[in-house]
Amino acid sequence: MSADPALARARRRRRVEAALPWLVTLAAFLLWEGGVRILGVAEFILPAPSAVALSIQKWWWPILENAGQTLFTTVLGFLLAVAFGLALGVAIGSSTLLYRGLYPLLIAFNSVPKVAVVPVLVIWFGIGTWPAVITAFLISFFPIVVNVATGIATVEPELKDVLRALGAKQTDIIRKVGLPRAMPYFFASLKVAITTAFVGSIIAETVAANAGIGHLMIVASSRFDVPLVFAGLVVTGVMGVLMYAVAAAIERRTTGWAMRGQDGTGLAVGG
């Protein structure tokens, strides 16, 4: 079975690669734990991972509840951003006029810190779920728009010529070439957008909510329960990684062609 040493080496290498993220994370936690213990850092300044773990164990139900709320607002805002970002990206990418007209506005909009928008959202929607959803949406749609627009706008002119000479309408060109071509860009942007969406809803929750991980952390910090604050951070990080993994898995399944199947996993499904 192990006749081919090169193959065995490749397999071992792949196994190491798969284990690497776990090992690095574990090492980071150990370093953190060790550092805190050796230096004797007070718990209300930087709690050790073990203290954070205890806190998670102690408060597991409120954490789960609030994490659920945050996941809900984030995913809702993110889905809105996907729908809106895809539509706007297609529009901007396929029309120079719209591109010229809207792009500066988008840049200006994206430069506004979203924290500054939350109070306005509170005035409009009151405290609760909506400010978080909308902040998550606002913060995550920009990368989607830019990426989709880039994918569509950079279709090879000769390819467009082939289709136009056949009498293809603009919508045909977008459907047959623009959109499929923009998909790798789109999914790349999803991986960025889903993580920024978490940032958005947690920002909003710290200011304008009575539920969610952001709210939990604010409450915890007002009670100087620093381990619980860190528990919130860890839980957020875990959710971010999980959602990223989902986006990455979808990307691999749908746009394997863009990776040219180098690693043998990327056999595409035709479109």
Add this chain to the structure above:
Amino acid sequence: MPPPPFVQVEQVSMRYGGLEGTLALQAADLAVARGEFVAVVGPSGCGKSTLMRLVTGLWPATAGRVTVDGRPVSGPVAIAGMAFQNPTLLPWRSILDNVMLPLEVVEPHRRQLRRERARYEAEARELLAQVGLAGFEQKYPWQLSGGMQQRASLCRALIHRPALLMLDEPFGALDIFTREDLWAVLQEVWMARRPTVILVTHDLREAAYLADRVLVMSARPGRIIAEREVGFQRPRRLEDTYAPEFQALVHELRDHIAAAREEGPDAARREAADVR
């Protein structure tokens, strides 16, 4: 009265990028009869690809008139099959799906495709087999060599049986053997279906082997400065290209192009004067 030309280009000029831009074509004239196979040769950068874009209506001419099938061209002609020097296949589609792309766009195939998919697919497979790509239908473009992709791209230009076939150096990147194979395929298809073909090429043997008429363009700004009927009987065979008459024709064309290139600096000065 002779029938009107299928493609007619009258005193067409093309300048890219505003008043100070590159003058690619100047007062070019061209007429191609229905079902004729015309090859266009000329120095590099003389405006051959530009001419192709104007005839297919992909770009509007700066001046002059283009008519195709009796109608003035003001937008894409919607009847042309095109192939370029690079294959421009869609990487997310299999070779078969790439070849069938025009059927999803051009009427009446577009309407019938769903119902008669099997028939169309058989046609596409046959075409692929003709260019030596049998067995590669389900592969993706990146799994094929450059020359194989180019052959698939030729199939894509042919699949919907276009009345006008515009080929811009489609064999330029191929090795000589593949190229000669594809000449034979193209001649066969042309003789069977009789589309009007305009073929741009740098290969004078290719022009003489395939075309009814070879047009020579001047250096930029381009226009047609010479034309030569090719009277050899069809179907032409590869051996014919080594016959003395054939060689003489190739030499004659070469001399025309050499002369056109000599004239180059003059042409540039003409253009400079024209800008002022």
